[in-house]
Each structure stands twice: as structure tokens, then as C-alpha cells.
Amino acid sequence: MLCTAKLLQTMGGTMQILSSPSRGMLVSFQIRTRARFRLLDFQKDFRASFSQQRRQRIISLGLAPETSRALQFLCKDVGIQFTACYCLRHLRESLAT
Incomplete structure (x- = not known):
């Protein structure tokens, strides 16, 4: 996860992690591009x-x-x-x- 977060940060993106003991984990990320x-x-x-x-x-x-x-x-x-x-x-x- 740390490598992914650093890569996204380098590309100008963001990452969000939501975790719940009974429901599991959701990881979402977004990268904005010009085209x-x-x-x-x-x-x-x-x-x-x-x-x-x-x-x-x-x-x-x-x-x-x-x-x-x-x-x-x-x-x-x-x-x-x-x-x-x-x-x-x-x-x-x-x-x-």
C-alpha cells in the first residue's frame, strides 16, 4: 500500500482506504489526466x-x-x-x- 500511495502521489493522484472489521476493506484511488x-x-x-x-x-x-x-x-x-x-x-x- 505504501508503494501504491507514493506512486499515486507522484502522479498527482489520491488514495482512500476504508476498513471495517465486519465488512472488509475498500481501497479506491483517483488519477487525473489531461486526456x-x-x-x-x-x-x-x-x-x-x-x-x-x-x-x-x-x-x-x-x-x-x-x-x-x-x-x-x-x-x-x-x-x-x-x-x-x-x-x-x-x-x-x-x-x-
């Missing part, structure tokens, strides 16, 4: 296949914040709307729109 690769950089016609169909969207309920952020980035890359709902009322409202 990132997108699926569209490799397959230019990928978005076109979605635009020919009706609006694509993914609605989730109760995902961890880290998972929601990762899915948000992936969906944005391919042109799909992603909504992370935090309760059943929010889910119902999202489905109604």
Missing part, C-alpha cells in the same frame, strides 16, 4: 449505430458512487444517457421522463 482514450477513438462508427435507433439510456438504482462515476464516463463516450437513482421515487421520476 483519455474513448471508445470512439477506436471505432468511429460506434455512435452512428446508436443514433439510428431511438434514444438509448441506462437507469441504475443504488450503485456505489465510484461505480456510478465510472459508468457515467463510459456511457458518455458512446453517447448513451446514464442516470444513477438514489431511491425508488427518483427511479420512478426518471422512468416517467
